[in-house]
Amino acid sequence: MEYLPNILFIILLGIGIGFFAKNVKKLIRNIKLGHDVDVSDNKSQRWKNMAMIALGQSKMVRRPIAGFLHIIVYLGFIIINIEVLEIIIDGIFGTHRIALSILPEAVYGFIISTFEVLAILVFVAVTIFWMRRNIIKLARFWKSEMTGWPKNDGNFILYFEMVLMMLFLVMNATDVHFQTLNTGNVISQYIAPWFGNLPEGTVHIIERTAWWLHITGIFIFLNYLYFSKHLHILLAFPNTFYGKLTPKGQFNNLEAVTKEVKMMMDPNIDPFAAPAEGTENAIPAKFGASDVQDLNWVQLLNAYTCTECGRCTSECPANQTGKKLSPRKIMMDTRDRLEEVGKNMDANKGVFKEDGKQLLDNYITREELWACTSCNACVEACPVSIDPLSIIMDMRRYLVMEQSAAPVELNNMMTNIENNGAPWPYNQMDRLNWKNE
Amino acid sequence: MSELLKVPTMAEFMAEGKQPEVLFWVGCAGSFDDRAKKITKAFVKLLNKAKVEFAVLGTEESCTGDPAKRAGNEFLFQMQAVTNIEVLNAYEVKKIVTACPHCFNTIKNEYPELGGNYEVMHHTQFLKSLLDDGRLTIEGGQFKGKRITFHDPCYLGRANNVYEAPRDLIRKLEAELVEMKNCKRTGLCCGAGGAQMFKDAEKGDKEVNVERTEQALEIQPEIIAAGCPFCNTMMTDGVKTKEKESDVAVMDIAELIANAQDL
Numbered sequence: 001m002e003y004l005p006n007i008l009f010i011i012l013l014g015i016g017i018g019f020f021a022k023n024v025k026k027l028i029r030n031i032k033l034g035h036d037v038d039v040s041d042n043k044s045q046r047w048k049n050m051a052m053i054a055l056g057q058s059k060m061v062r063r064p065i066a067g068f069l070h071i072i073v074y075l076g077f078i079i080i081n082i083e084v085l086e087i088i089i090d091g092i093f094g095t096h097r098i099a100l101s102i103l104p105e106a107v108y109g110f111i112i113s114t115f116e117v118l119a120i121l122v123f124v125a126v127t128i129f130w131m132r133r134n135i136i137k138l139a140r141f142w143k144s145e146m147t148g149w150p151k152n153d154g155n156f157i158l159y160f161e162m163v164l165m166m167l168f169l170v171m172n173a174t175d176v177h178f179q180t181l182n183t184g185n186v187i188s189q190y191i192a193p194w195f196g197n198l199p200e201g202t203v204h205i206i207e208r209t210a211w212w213l214h215i216t217g218i219f220i221f222l223n224y225l226y227f228s229k230h231l232h233i234l235l236a237f238p239n240t241f242y243g244k245l246t247p248k249g250q251f252n253n254l255e256a257v258t259k260e261v262k263m264m265m266d267p268n269i270d271p272f273a274a275p276a277e278g279t280e281n282a283i284p285a286k287f288g289a290s291d292v293q294d295l296n297w298v299q300l301l302n303a304y305t306c307t308e309c310g311r312c313t314s315e316c317p318a319n320q321t322g323k324k325l326s327p328r329k330i331m332m333d334t335r336d337r338l339e340e341v342g343k344n345m346d347a348n349k350g351v352f353k354e355d356g357k358q359l360l361d362n363y364i365t366r367e368e369l370w371a372c373t374s375c376n377a378c379v380e381a382c383p384v385s386i387d388p389l390s391i392i393m394d395m396r397r398y399l400v401m402e403q404s405a406a407p408v409e410l411n412n413m414m415t416n417i418e419n420n421g422a423p424w425p426y427n428q429m430d431r432l433n434w435k436n437e
Numbered sequence: 438m439s440e441l442l443k444v445p446t447m448a449e450f451m452a453e454g455k456q457p458e459v460l461f462w463v464g465c466a467g468s469f470d471d472r473a474k475k476i477t478k479a480f481v482k483l484l485n486k487a488k489v490e491f492a493v494l495g496t497e498e499s500c501t502g503d504p505a506k507r508a509g510n511e512f513l514f515q516m517q518a519v520t521n522i523e524v525l526n527a528y529e530v531k532k533i534v535t536a537c538p539h540c541f542n543t544i545k546n547e548y549p550e551l552g553g554n555y556e557v558m559h560h561t562q563f564l565k566s567l568l569d570d571g572r573l574t575i576e577g578g579q580f581k582g583k584r585i586t587f588h589d590p591c592y593l594g595r596a597n598n599v600y601e602a603p604r605d606l607i608r609k610l611e612a613e614l615v616e617m618k619n620c621k622r623t624g625l626c627c628g629a630g631g632a633q634m635f636k637d638a639e640k641g642d643k644e645v646n647v648e649r650t651e652q653a654l655e656i657q658p659e660i661i662a663a664g665c666p667f668c669n670t671m672m673t674d675g676v677k678t679k680e681k682e683s684d685v686a687v688m689d690i691a692e693l694i695a696n697a698q699d700l
Contacts, residue, residue, distance in 0.1 A: 249596025250546035254511045258551065261515040288509065317626040317649075322642030371639040374507050374631030375591035380622050396509030410508045413635035417513060421499030422465040423635055431463070432495040434474040435444045 002094075009091035009215075016219030023226040027304065030342040034297035039242045046241045049385070053240040059383040063311070066132075069125040073161070076122035077233070080115050080168065087215050097178065109183025116169065116187040123165045130158045140310030143319075145329040150308055153228050160224070164217050171210035174203050232307035236384045239305040242298050243385030248376040251393055254287070288397025291358040292338045295394060302386040303334035312378035312388060318371040325371040327378035327388035333363035334391060360395055369395050370407060442481050446495040447528045457492040459563070460530045462544065464537035465500050466666035472673065473666035479695035480536050480560050486700060487573040491534070497524050503539040506547070508632040515551065518543075522553035536560040536691060538592035538665045539630075545597070559593055561603040561664050561690050568609065577611030578697035585612045585693075586658040588649065588672060589624035590665035603664045603690050610697055612660075617652045625649045627671035634667050650675025654685065661687045 039046075052058045057074065061067030086099045095101075100108050133141045133154060140146075141154070172178060172188035179185055179192050195203050225231050232239075289295050292303075312327035313319050319326050337359045345352050360366075372392045379387050399405045406414070413423045421428040450457050461484065466473040484491050502517030521544075525533075533555045535541050545557035558566070567573035585607050593599045600621045607614050619625040628638065628645025638644055650672055653661050661676070663669040666689075673687045688696075 247542075247546050247597050249542040249592050251506060253547065253550040254515075257511045257515050261512065261519055265516075265519060287511070315623065317628065317645045318639070318641070320625070321638075321645050321648050323639045324641075325639070367639050370636070371641075372631055373591070373626045373628060373633050373645065375626035376595040377591075377623070377626065380595050393507075393509065396507075397511055398509075400509035401512060406508060406510075407636050409636035410632060413632065414505055414508065414510055414513055417500045417502070417505055417517060421517070422469060423500060423504050424465065424469055426469045428499065429496050431468045431498055432444070432446070432493065434463075434468060434477055435442060437474065 006092060006094045012216065012219060013088065013091065016222060019223050020226075023223065026342060026346075027226060027231075029345075030338050031297050031300045031304065033293050033338070033341065034295050034300040035293075037296040037298055039298060042245055045245055046243075049243060049245075050237055050241040053243075053383070053385060054236045057383075062383075066309075069128055072118075072121050072125040073129075076118040076125075076165075080118055080122070080165075081218075082111075083115055083168070084215070084218060087211070091215065097175075100181075105181065105183055109181070112172070112178075112184030113186040116172065116184070119165045119168050120187050123162060126158050126161045126165075130155065130162075133158075140314040143310065143313060143326060143328070145326055145332055146308070146310070150229070150332065153230075154308070156224075157228065157230050160217070160221055164214060164221070167210045167214040167217065171207060171214055174207035174210060176200065176203060176207075229307045232305050232384060235301065235305040239301055240385045242301065244379075244387055244390075248379055252390070254397070257287070286398065287401035288399070289391070289394035290360040290398045290402070292334060292341055293352075294398070295334070295391060299387070299391055299394075300334070300338055302388075302391075303331050303338060305384055306331040306335065306386055307384070308332060309383065311381040311383065312386070315377040315381040317373055317375060317377060323367075323371040324365065325368045327392075330364060330368070330388045330391055331386060334359060337363050360398065364395065366399065366405070369399065372396075442478060443485050444481055445492045447492045447497070447530075448495070450492050451528060456529065456531075458490045459532045459534050459558075460525070460528075461491045461493050462501075462533050462535035462537075462540050463493055463498060464535055464540045464666070466670075467536055468498070470666060470670070472670060476536055476666055476669065476689040476691055479689065479700070480691040482695045482700040483564060483567075483573065483691060486698070487567045489567070489572070494524065494528075499524075501540045501543040503543045504632040504635060506543070507630070514547075518548055518551050518553070522548055522551055525553060525555065530555055532556045532558070534558045534560055534563040536664075536666065536689070538590040538596075539667070542592040542596050559599060559602070559664065561593075561606055562599060564691070564694065565602040565605055568606070575606065575609040575694055576697055577609075578699070580610040580612045580660070580693060580697050583610075583612045583660060584615055584656075584658045585610070585660045585662050586615045586617055586653055586656060587620070587662045587664070587690075588617070588627065588653065588668055589621060590663070590668050591624065591626050591630050593664055594624050595622055603662070606690050606694060607662055610693060615656050615658055617656060619652060625652060627665075627668040629667035629671050634670075644675075644678075646671035646675040647678055650679055654679060654681060658685060660693070661685060662693060663687060663689050 057067065057071055060070050086097065089098045090096060132138050169188050169191055172185055173191035174195050179189065195206060225234065286294060292300060306328065308328055310328050316325060316327050341352055344355055369392055372389065374389060376389060379389055416423050416425050420426055447460065463477055467477040499521055500517055501521060502514035505517065506514035533544055535544070538559060541557055541559045544553065544555060564573065568575060587603055587607060589600065604614060625648065626645055627649055653672070661672050663672055669687055669689055676682050676685050676687055
């Protein structure tokens with residue numbers, strides 16, 4: 001019987017990590033549904049971007065209030081989680097505050113006091129975040145795509161963090177042994193008197209309950225990530241690493257098109273010749289993207305990384321002037337559709353069964369796609385290097401090259417370019433007339 | 438019109454067996470749009486004044502393909518690009534300057550993968566380099582002390598991180614450079630990019646160029662400086678919509694400098 005808590009803990013640990021691993025596997029499988037794209041270049045620049053943008057939060061602080069609060073929560077999260085290490089060791093071996101038997105009391109006290117201060121700071125920051133969402137009602141948290149799950153998800157995370165921080169402090173405050181050490185209990189000493197009049201046995205039960213709820217909460221939170229926008233705490237790192245390095249105005253070159261264009265323009269190539277060995281796959285089944293499988297894996301990683309903060313949408317000129325386009329919605333739609341495809345595969349022994357739906361039209365409308373001015377404001381605004389514009393462009397390519405479904409005026413423009421070498425119906429021979437006008 | 442502009446073509450240079458210092462890529466707007474033609478001429482006057490040996494392609498120039506690419510027509514874009522690159526490479530062009538940020542971006546960033554490698558400069562960068570080398574002097578003239586704001590073109594600013602060259606030039610005019618609420622990397626689009634110039638906007642509460650013009654008017658400039666022919670058109674339209682055309686002028690930076698010297 002005396003090993004029961006240890007066994008229970010090991011089972012909890014196993015389930016917590018097991019489920020997480022299973023979902024990570026699914027996540028990786030889903031991301032790999034995208035086309036391959038070579039991002040093996042410029043390693044040093046990529047490491048630097050990850051260090052600056054994800055680790056260093058350099059783009060978060062461009063909005064100073066949110067940036068500052070976010071850094072508190074971020075640091076708090078990382079630093080307080082060191083405590084989880086002790087909790088896990090204690091849980092497995094049935095020890096109590098194992099680190100205290102290794103470290104000098106003063107050092108242990110310093111570490112725990114740091115955690116306690118951070119815990120209270122995180123609590124305050126998260127409360128302000130909650131007020132920004134629910135009381136001040138910042139416009140970007142109340143756009144049309146932010147209803148239902150996205151809205152609740154945002155709040156759930158905040159409640160989670162509030163509860164976890166409180167449990168950590170209550171755990172310390174009710175740990176009589178720790179309180180009598182009188183070191184490191186910088187915050188919890190003020191909470192301890194709340195439990196002062198209770199019998200020691202009850203205080204001990206509260207301590208154990210807080211301990212168990214705290215660690216269980218952490219495991220639940222870990223497994224909640226997959227279903228939440230909060231996945232960004234993990235994916236921000238690879239996402240900034242694989243983020244775009246070329247100038248923002250440089251749109252990718254479609255190799256397959258280059259081959260066709262070269263062929264069209266080279267009089268020596270026989271267009272009816274059989275393709276050379278190994279080139280059968282050179283020409284894709286489809287130009288551009290109408291569904292998630294047509295996107296590349298970095299774009300899909302982008303979708304899972306999006307934390308729906310809405311900085312992109314609030315900077316988007318189309319959105320600011322009341323058009324339907326919201327870059328955040330583009331990312332959310334991509335993730336939702338990818339999840340749908342993933343579930344479809346789970347239900348069909350790992351093979352995708354046609355479901356009559358696609359990203360285009362069922363999720364993202366043409367009106368949204370055509371409202372984009374390609375100004376890159378969304379890309380610049382994203383704190384974790386997401387590129388919604390690349391998805392918009394790939395979908396426009398599908399509309400134009402596969403469906404010839406550009407708006408009429410754009411078709412006229414393109415005809416003019418084709419015939420006159422200018423988007424307007426002027427003769428190329430008149431190009432230098434301005435000289436003498 | 439004062440003295441005649443000297444606008445040699447690449448073909449003329451070739452006939453003389455010479456290479457110009459730089460090719461001036463005029464662009465479709467600069468060649469055909471009545472408003473943009475004035476920018477083209479102002480820039481040529483400055484090139485003439487600084488005694489820059491430049492040439493244009495003239496009738497051999499064609500659309501870079503930018504609007505086709507942004508609209509999603511990669512085929513048409515690449516056809517245009519490959520044709521242009523053939524012409525440019527045949528003339529062994531090394532350095533290109535253009536007053537259009539869209540041409541600038543496309544030739545600089547998207548032509549290399551198709552075999553076109555050139556040093557490409559926006560005209561504000563080129564003018565700045567002429568100034569730094571002492572080949573061109575800039576005086577304030579009529580713009581001394583005027584309130585001027587600069588509207589960042591997306592394809593120059595965010596797309597290529599060129600923010601300072603145009604501002605440096607405005608400062609040289611001894612003008613008071615004032616910044617809009619959204620500027621530099623948070624600059625608001627004029628609404629024309631991504632091929633929007635050639636179609637009606639989607640339904641919304643407002644046109645983007647009106648929103649941007651309101652931002653500009655908020656800080657009460659006498660001049661809205663532009664560095665892109667499309668931005669110029671959009672901002673001019675915005676100022677007209679707001680019935681402010683008698684108070685606020687929209688001018689390209691090349692025009693500001695040329696006018697300051699009474700060219």
